[in-house]
Amino acid sequence: MLVTTKAGTHDEDGVWAEFNGAELLIARAGNTRFLKAVDRLEAPYRKKIATGKLSTEKSLELQAQAMAAGTLRGWRNVFSAPGEPLEYSEEVAAQVLRYNVELRDFVLQFSVNEENFRQDLIETTAKKVVGFLQWRVRIDPETELLLESHVTDDFVPRALLDKPELA
Numbered sequence: 556m557l558v559t560t561k562a563g564t565h566d567e568d569g570v571w572a573e574f575n576g577a578e579l580l581i582a583r584a585g586n587t588r589f590l591k592a593v594d595r596l597e598a599p600y601r602k603k604i605a606t607g608k609l610s611t612e613k614s615l616e617l618q619a620q621a622m623a624a625g626t627l628r629g630w631r632n633v634f635s636a637p638g639e640p641l642e643y644s645e646e647v648a649a650q651v652l653r654y655n656v657e658l659r660d661f662v663l664q665f666s667v668n669e670e671n672f673r674q675d676l677i678e679t680t681a682k683k684v685v686g687f688l689q690w691r692v693r694i695d696p697e698t699e700l701l702l703e704s705h706v707t708d709d710f711v712p713r714a715l716l717d718k719p720e721l722a
Contacts, residue, residue, distance in 0.1 A: 569628040570672060574661050580629035584666035589625025596620050616653060623648035626666050 569582035582588070596617045603609040623645045633641045641647060652659045665671055
């Protein structure tokens, strides 16, 4: 099992996803920014939360604010109701998440799906590997022959085979 000892950049910075014509920059659920925001936002309401007396309205507001602080990191092609482009800010994102249930659900579902972040990591890693191999081949002609004799379709990671533009 391959594990890491530090957070990946995509965990907190996010990866781009499409939703209804918009592009959303979504970070992995449970990242450090999100958890810190939850702690900060819930602190004044700890007693109410513990006793189950926090209103649904306030709970949704806190959830939207935490998601805006740590999960939804940016967007492109998002427009307000009159059709004006909507600039991303944490405050605006919290309002958008609070009052647009389908968008909030999409961001939540995307952020908890590990495969969304794994695929981006695979593609990024594949680009680095291909770049390194190309660099090695240019430097040492003997390496090129060695690579040709040992690299087969069985050896090439599936992500590279599915992405001819990376080759």
